[in-house]
Amino acid sequence: MPVSLTPGAIAAIRGGDVDAKPLVQVVDVELIGRSAQERYRLLLSDAASSQHAMLATQLNGLVRSGRVRKGSVVQLIDYICSTVQNRRIIVVLNMETIIPDCEMIGNPKMYPETDTVAQKVPPNINSGNAQRFNNDNINGRNPVQNAQNFQSSVQPPHQANNMQNMQSFQPAVQPPYQPPPNYRNRGPIMKNEAPARIIPIAALNPYQGRWAIKARVTAKGDLRRYNNARGDGKVFSFDLLDSDGGEIRVTCFNAVVDRFYDIIEVGKVYLISKGSLKPAQKNFNHLKNEWEIFLEATSTVDVCPEEDASIPQQQFSFRPISDIETAENNSILDVIGVVVSVNPSVPILRKNGMETQRRILNLKDGSGRTVELTLWGDFCNREGQKLQEMIDSGFFPVLAVKAGKVSDFSGKSIGTISSTQLFINPDIPEACSLRSWFDFGGKDAASLSISREIMPGGSKNEIRKTVSQIKEEGLGRSDKPDWITVKATVSFIKTDTFCYTACPLMIGDRQCNKKVMRLGNTRWLCDRCNQEFEECDYRYLLQVQIQDHTGLTWVTAFQESGEEILGFSAKELFMLKEQDDERFAETVRSKLFYQFLFRLKIKEETYGDEQRVKITVVKADKANYSSESQYMLDLISKVSR
């Protein structure tokens, strides 16, 4: 046998020795798929005994990639052994593969389960090889040397290949073997009342026996009351961060809320123990931890009065604003930037009928991009108001956003959610470097907004297509709308309904523009603003047919692009139609057959049962013949090659 496992390793671990870092062999690998979580159970052997061990999920990749498989000889680096329901369960938190593939060493027997914690190591010597191995180690304090001796003395020819592997490999530190403590003369084991040792948050898992964590509260949620089939209840959660950077959410229900709600304060450090671990609810919990702690009646939460400088106040993983452009819709991320503009709060009617506040502000960072940040609810009055005052007095503060949600409603923007936290001018290095960047030139640096409906940047990110390509390539069918430019000619404009009556009232910095209803003969009513007025606005809602050398299609043009195409305001045309229908028709006809560069937004939408591709004209530019010619010259040069 070319390698020796740490003798008695299994018994040592069961005995509570978690520092030995032994060499063991994986006898079996089993996938336990109890829940959505993938968990692997290994059968580890020290050549004489074997024991099941659970693999921490962060190591799942080792099994998946084949680094750890049946027969692998591994060194356990970080591991624990706890008692769960009278059984000793080993959990491996960190391990290293020494030999990925090796013949079975020894003839290990499953470790018998008893109630007592410690066992005497019964070496099961069945095979000749194991015998020899044991003999060499009987006086052994230095298994490393023994292994080497072993290699030189025993050279079974069929193991030649393995020998090759062995010569080149340097075993990781194999600590001297120490026999397990012999408790045979003691009585039954008493319950250990000593305080549980503090472990890193990253090591928490449901199979952990007794644990304690020391961490700082980074966020405290609101107390929420709910009502479900089981009756009334209340719940609140808070987030913890420890000195290793591990984060986890803690949730309390009902009576437990009363115990801890007032004790928990953001920024203070607590020692927490005896909670239960359950899978985290990814919908609400955006922390990087698959588990969540639920505190119970027996849980303990002790505030640590001394300041622990090893635990940071907050943990961020900022992304540059340019990354947001390609981020997935609804994903959660942290971002930091300088606030360059703040808009006033506007009341918004939500889908559930409730009214809330909304504020839009713009963040700029060194990546050359600006993004819109939408504040909802209380953020508008708290941080939003403060930022507004700072901007008004000419100062541009740095704002850090933790757990903002990406939205792709108009370009890409970030919105606050209930678990978002905003930090104005935080005392962190990223804020300082942003401040100096901004003050020394960043303020005037060119920056593209990724949040506007009309994507600026013109020719840089313009995709030119022909009309037929819209259908051929199935544009608009993916989750996101497609933005393209088409050079085409207006061939028909629908005139029966070309505009609608719109609300002229202002909501914040934007016009309401909702369709208004007629009251009697002279007044109009807008149900969003809940106001009546005499004069309404007229806005374009044009159905236009455009054509190029490949085909024709219908598009919808709204106010701005409508004015570009027709050259008149919607109101003027509306009046004209009322007065002189014939002249109106002629005017419209005279606008046909003009060529434009249409910037189109294409998106497939469901109307009842149908899927229809909706094309909107975002901008209609009169073709600039000079640049068009350049474009075509470029195309020509590509064709001939």
Place this chain on the structure above:
Amino acid sequence: MDIIAELAMDTSNPAVFVNAELLGRYVGRKVRAVIQVIRNDGTAVIGKSTDEKQMIVKGLPPSQLTTFVEVIGIADGQNSISADKWTNFGDNFDTFTYNKLCQLANGEYQHLFL
């Protein structure tokens, strides 16, 4: 109801798109070129071709000439045209694109032009 009249195009004597460089190839043939007017003395116009070389256009220029003019006539030298048709092309003209057109029309896409 519109009556669509078929307008026959006279393709019997096409004018070749030229710049100064290409002019020499078509001496004695009907050519067309756009030039930038440098000097006009009533009997001839000294102009700059779209490839930045001097060109002389003989004939009777119209009374008002804009900065850019298209002339159609017979090439009668390495850098002169005897023009019988003058068309004002205004004060803004993309000479680069026109020059490219001349090159393409006399190069690989010659067959597309009459």
